[in-house]
Amino acid sequence: MTPGQRAEALIAEFGISSPSELDVEAIACDAGMDVRYEQLDGCEATLVGVNNQAIATIRPSGNRGRERFSASHELGHWIMHRGKSFRCRVDDQSANLASDATLEKEADSYAAHLLMPRYLFDPAIRSGTKIPTFKHIGEVAQAFEVSVAAAIIRMAEVDSLPIIVACYDGRGIRWRAFAPHVPRRWRLVQTLHEDSFAYDIVNGVESKQCSGKQEAAAWFSNDDAESFEVHENAMPSRPGEILVMLYLSDTEMFESPFERRSEGRYQDNPSFGRRSR
Template identity: 55%
Template sequence: MTLSIGERAEALIAELGISSPSELDIEAIAFDSQVEVVYEKMSGCEATLVGFRDRAIATINPSGVRGRERFSVAHELGHWHLHRGRSFACRVDDPSANLASDRHFEKEADTFASHLLLPRMLFNPAVAAYGAPTFQQITRIANEFETSITATALRLVSVNTLPVIVACYDRKGKRWAIPAADIPRRWVLKDKVDEDSYTFDMLHSGKECAGLFKQPADVWFQNNDAGKYELREQCIPSFDGGALVLLYLESPMLSAGFDWNVNRRYNEHGSYVTRRSTAR
């Protein structure tokens, strides 16, 4: 049976007998994979990988932020295990940089890195201790695993144990959004930040969002029936001037029926306009 990217990364952790976050020494894991890690100032990229036969050198641009450096090493290890035979120059200091792109290899390396640094067997118990963690609690988990807040929040989504969406918005609108796999696809986020959201207040007036707070779901979703539901919202500033947003859907939203109207367009007579007819 072919292993998924995440399973391949976590198999490395199992083979090394790692049983706690403190044992996730990324340089030692790289060494075991025949990859030498070198920290050296670079311009134009955050990391490079050059391999020959069964050995490689990963050069990492020192950032002064340990979580970003560790992610860069793990990302290059992803390239080594998944895309051997190629050379890479990557901007991988934060995984959100690749979420808004269509760079297939980079996204695969990000997936490998997140599983390597935050393996399910260690990460899930840490999350379960908090129930539905706030950003403050996600920060504690990130500190324990020496990962960035963004990488940790995205891993919270990918393990799919909670009805959560992590998104990034700025004043212009949505940069990217990642929902947990079990969230119904009928829920469609707005492209712009609603004035009634805590995220709007933070982006426009710097008002801190200290915890998870309830909101009508229509503050965040385009669906006509969203006002019948509630969710919980929290946001923090992202390192590049935007907002990292955490949305937990309440259980009634998970059992809502299919929404036939979302993303449907109508003409001036109230008739539904198909994609084919709009292209004419």
């Protein structure tokens, strides 16, 4: 089973029928892991386990979504990586998307599925308008007590909508996640295009979320991008960062999964990418 399948199987055992029942501490306790909230130096969370009992210590952040994600992440380590101790640096999946640490990504995947199991999360995200707005996503994130960044990454992973989500700052792209059915040939721009709403937000022209139709050429570096339009949703995130959700409503963008490039080779674009610094 994948980490996500293991998490969702555990949730199914509890017969949970609404996000308010996703009590991470209680689920962890049942698995023999006690969750404590205490100050930590140099990391966000630690896990120490002996035999069938473990203690996860989470640094209080004042943000319940991040704390829940950390607790679920440590539960993932406890369930999947037993016998090891962990000191985890991050409390949000987006930061690990920019790393290569396999065990950390497994624990993140476990946490995302535990907090946003498909059978509860997917109907919630699609309960609004056809194209979800950040307002709606924010409400769903609140109901599931997760960060908006964690929610949009999960939205892409669930793969029921034609979306690409990403995070940019003034220097360029920080991370991206493609819904698996979106062709990888679409190459996201490395730095924000001045025509995008996200560009206006990062440069202080706009201060809140923006959405609307947008030339695909503002978002993709492909030569044929100018023939298409996408729906862009952008919102400020952590200081200096912008979350972006591109909704690919033009079905023709799905019809040509391969592109001939000058060297005649298909350029792969991994679903989870990172920027080298």
